[in-house]
Amino acid sequence: MPIIKTENLTKIYSGNIKAVSDLNIEIEEAEIYGLLGKNGAGKTTTIKMLTTAIEPTSGNAKVAGYDLLKDREKIRNIIGVVPQDLTTDADLKGIENLRMIAAFYDIPKSVAESRINDLLNIVDLTDWGNKYVSQYSGGMRKRLELICGLVNAPKILFLDEPTLGLDVNTRAKMWKYIRDIQKELGVTIILTSHYLEEVDELANRISIIDHGKILVTGTPDELKSSLKxxxxxxxxxxxxxxxxxxxxxxxxxxxxxxxxxxxxxxxxxxxxxxxxxxxxxxxxxxxxxxxxxxPSLDEVFLEYTGSSIDEDIGPEQFRRMMQNVRRLR
Ligand SMILES: Nc1ncnc2c1ncn2[C@@H]1O[C@H](COP(=O)(O)OP(=O)(O)OP(=O)(O)O)[C@@H](O)[C@H]1O
Ligand SMILES: [Mg+2]
CATH class of the missing domain: 3.30.70.920 (Lrp/AsnC effector binding domain/regulation of amino acid metabolism (RAM) domain)
Incomplete structure (x- = not known):
């Protein structure tokens, strides 16, 4: 049985902006699922609906057996979310950020401490837990953000653009940590990206989303060979x-x-x-x-959406990217 199944999930923002339209996807337990799409395709809106941050306009979903419309509190307890924008407090130590999240979830201290140590260890931040986040490099801060989503030991981890604004080498390192997390914790991971290499590298299945609609779903190899x-x-x-x-x-x-x-x-x-x-x-x-x-995934994207993924970085996307780059410095 899929761990997430959406039924015509739809979000129309005020001003009649149809950000996500009749989304039907199934995500299997313990897979890394990639939602690939350009700026404004509807990735964040999808994540926000599935993580109960916003309500869908219509449609519904089952998340780990829970009803998205009725069991919102229960869903919140079994998911972890790493949003597109940074959420850690740079004026606190890494470990203090993690403890704050543990307190928010009412996790007993002893459980929290050992879990936090394990998480710091997975992303090679053990020596940095007691340092202020303001001293971290951009890549280290992203790693800390990553484990912030795991403090409540979730079944499902949502990563919205986990490597946005990082340089190529640092991104490749993040991929390793994301894979390690999936392997060691057995968690289901849903990630969004507009980097083709990223989903190709990480995801066992991909959906290409464009203008709020899923155009195609499959393994990277299936998508490539579908092109012939x-x-x-x-x-x-x-x-x-x-x-x-x-x-x-x-x-x-x-x-x-x-x-x-x-x-x-x-x-x-x-x-x-x-x-x-x-x-x-x-x-x-x-x-x-x-x-x-x-054919590469680039060709797949071109074929299904009609334009290359790098072609049109809009001013909004550029602004956000620069904002992230600045923050990460
Ligand atoms: N709060 C909002 N109110 C109105 N429109 C919105 C709102 N949030 C997003 N949108 C619009 O909905 C569409 C989808 O946006 P969304 O942020 O989900 O895309 P995305 O795929 O995450 O893009 P990006 O790659 O830039 O993060 C866009 O047209 C966007 O302008
Ligand atoms: Mg987004």
């Missing part, structure tokens, strides 16, 4: 040549980037590449470079 075909990228010395290559007749689709680069999708590159080359030779054209790739 290979991507051939060629660079030419000029835009005329690129334009000519673009109209290769057996292409499933093709696109041009940076004027002289062509991406052509074909069913099977082993068969098509020699044909493309002879097609180009006939036209007196030869590419400067050729690269053949099996």
């Amino acid at each position: 075909g290979d991507i051939i990228t060629m660079q030419f010395s000029g835009s005329d040549e690129a334009e000519a290559a673009r109209y290769y007749p057996n292409a499933l689709y093709s696109s041009i980037s940076g004027e002289d680069k062509v991406r052509i999708k074909v069913e099977n590159s082993d068969v098509e590449l020699p044909k493309i080359l002879s097609y180009l030779t006939q036209k007196g054209i030869s590419p400067l470079t050729i690269n053949v790739k099996k």
